[in-house]
Amino acid sequence: MSVMKAVILAAGAGTRMKSDQPKVIHKVLDRTMLDYVIEAAYEAGASEICVIVGHGRDAVMHTIKHPVSFVVQEEQLGTGHAVMQAQEFIQGEGNVLVLFGDTPLITGESLSKLKTTHEEGRHGVTVLTTRVDDPTGYGRIIRDEQGHFLKSVEHKDAEQDERKVNEINSGMYMFKAEALSKALGQITNDNVQGEYYLPDTLSFIREDGYPVEAMELDDYTETLGVNNKVQLFEATSIMRKRINYKHMESGVTMVDANQVYIGKDVIVEADVIIYPGTSIEGKSVIKAGTHIGPNSKVIDSVIESNATIEQSTVLSSHIGEHTTVGPYAYIRPNSEIGSHVKVGDFVEIKNATIGDGTKISHLTYVGDADVGKGVNFGCGTVTVNYDGVNKHRTTIKDHAFIGCNTNLVSPVTIEENAYTAAGSTITKNVPHDALGIARTRQENKIDWVKKKRH
Ligand code: UD1
Ligand code: CA
Numbered sequence: 524m525s526v527m528k529a530v531i532l533a534a535g536a537g538t539r540m541k542s543d544q545p546k547v548i549h550k551v552l553d554r555t556m557l558d559y560v561i562e563a564a565y566e567a568g569a570s571e572i573c574v575i576v577g578h579g580r581d582a583v584m585h586t587i588k589h590p591v592s593f594v595v596q597e598e599q600l601g602t603g604h605a606v607m608q609a610q611e612f613i614q615g616e617g618n619v620l621v622l623f624g625d626t627p628l629i630t631g632e633s634l635s636k637l638k639t640t641h642e643e644g645r646h647g648v649t650v651l652t653t654r655v656d657d658p659t660g661y662g663r664i665i666r667d668e669q670g671h672f673l674k675s676v677e678h679k680d681a682e683q684d685e686r687k688v689n690e691i692n693s694g695m696y697m698f699k700a701e702a703l704s705k706a707l708g709q710i711t712n713d714n715v716q717g718e719y720y721l722p723d724t725l726s727f728i729r730e731d732g733y734p735v736e737a738m739e740l741d742d743y744t745e746t747l748g749v750n751n752k753v754q755l756f757e758a759t760s761i762m763r764k765r766i767n768y769k770h771m772e773s774g775v776t777m778v779d780a781n782q783v784y785i786g787k788d789v790i791v792e793a794d795v796i797i798y799p800g801t802s803i804e805g806k807s808v809i810k811a812g813t814h815i816g817p818n819s820k821v822i823d824s825v826i827e828s829n830a831t832i833e834q835s836t837v838l839s840s841h842i843g844e845h846t847t848v849g850p851y852a853y854i855r856p857n858s859e860i861g862s863h864v865k866v867g868d869f870v871e872i873k874n875a876t877i878g879d880g881t882k883i884s885h886l887t888y889v890g891d892a893d894v895g896k897g898v899n900f901g902c903g904t905v906t907v908n909y910d911g912v913n914k915h916r917t918t919i920k921d922h923a924f925i926g927c928n929t930n931l932v933s934p935v936t937i938e939e940n941a942y943t944a945a946g947s948t949i950t951k952n953v954p955h956d957a958l959g960i961a962r963t964r965q966e967n968k969i970d971w972v973k974k975k976r977h
Pocket of ligand 2: 748750
């Protein structure tokens with residue numbers, strides 16, 4: 524097995540997207556199109572990846588999650604010209620995989636097959652192809668009578684009979700590095716579009732004596748390129764289906780799989796039920812028996828078994844088993860919520876730990892707090908964690924009882940089994956088993972109303 528590098532073309536403007544953002548950083552589900560292509564290249568065994576950037580390059584360079592190097596193509600003079608910019612990168616032994624940044628559906632599996640075919644046949648280059656109903660606009664693959672690859676001709680340069688061919692050039696190739704380097708020096712822009720075409724390298728490599736072959740993919744959807752927002756939607760639908768079907772086949776229930784949006788890296792165990800309008804993104808894990816949705820969002824979070832997340836958002840947090848969240852709760856980053864906890868309606872939790880069996884049933888803000896086990900929050904409690912300059916922590920120990928409408932002005936500690944009286948603004952620590960009461964005493968002015976009206 525020889526070393527394989529990858530070059531990904533992403534310099535084009537993507538004008539038809541009608542967007543201020545460069546095309547390749549538009550998202551399909553939870554990540555950019557370019558990130559999918561990078562992942563597929565790494566999955567197929569690429570050791571290093573070079574991305575050719577041009578239009579909107581700063582945005583592209585800042586948005587990409589994976590480690591790659593970048594080379595700038597100042598002017599977009601064609602796909603061959605784009606690869607020429609990486610001449611230094613592709614020098615050396617082994618193979619070079621060339622991909623486009625706007626074909627997010629290609630899989631690492633197919634690229635691995637391309638590599639195997641290429642290496643077993645000792646090809647100078649192997650082009651990935653597929654058959655489509657309407658090949659208009661694509662480069663066509665012309666084969667000889669024995670079915671061997673002859674050439675790839677661009678639509679605009681093709682003869683009438685060549686245009687009838689429905690086997691198309693996907694734009695993806697595996698090159699032998701030395702063959703590619705040499706052929707890049709031979710291509711010209713003498714064609715209808717006045718561009719340096721990468722497919723022209725194929726003929727030069729053939730003339731150089733290397734076997735050149737085309738590997739046809741059965742699933743044409745893997746090669747679909749995204750040029751506008753309709754195609755972005757179509758690619759997203761295909762990706763969504765691919766991911767959701769895999770989960771359903773392994774035992775996940777989706778009430779309506781057309782309205783469930785799960786990222787590629789998310790792990791969902793069997794017997795999870797997902798209701799419509801739910802998106803689960805990033806590195807999330809959903810354990811068995813949990814119910815999520817409707818209309819919920821979970822990002823980079825772990826939800827333990829038999830939990831319920833209803834009409835709620837959970838970000839970068841951990842939710843224990845049998846815990847219920849929502850409806851209408853907002854769990855912000857770095858929250859560690861125990862098991863058998865109730866987080867009810869209109870509750871916001873941020874950067875807090877919540878012990879097992881605690882109940883925060885309604886209209887409460889718990890931020891920058893460490894809350895013990897079996898604590899009960901009355902309605903309308905606020906941890907007053909911000910003094911306008913700094914954030915402070917609130918500590919509430921096991922089995923404390925926080926009365927309705929308590930303000931806990933941090934830093935402050937409520938010790939074990941302590942109570943706070945409803946309507947208190949607590950500024951001092953409350954000792955264990957004590958009642959903290961901090962409000963003006965009620966006075967009833969007898970017949971005050973009668974006198975006033977008199
Ligand atoms: C290309 C192929 C065609 C193939 C089709 C598959 C060529 C000449 N044609 O045509 O055979 O059927 O893809 O989709 O290669 N890019 C750069 N720099 C450039 C030009 C392009 O980075 O100077 C990037 C674009 O951003 C884009 C990709 O390369 O992501 C493809 O370029 P595009 O001009 O769209 O090629 P097609 O005409 O689609
Ligand atoms: Ca294109």
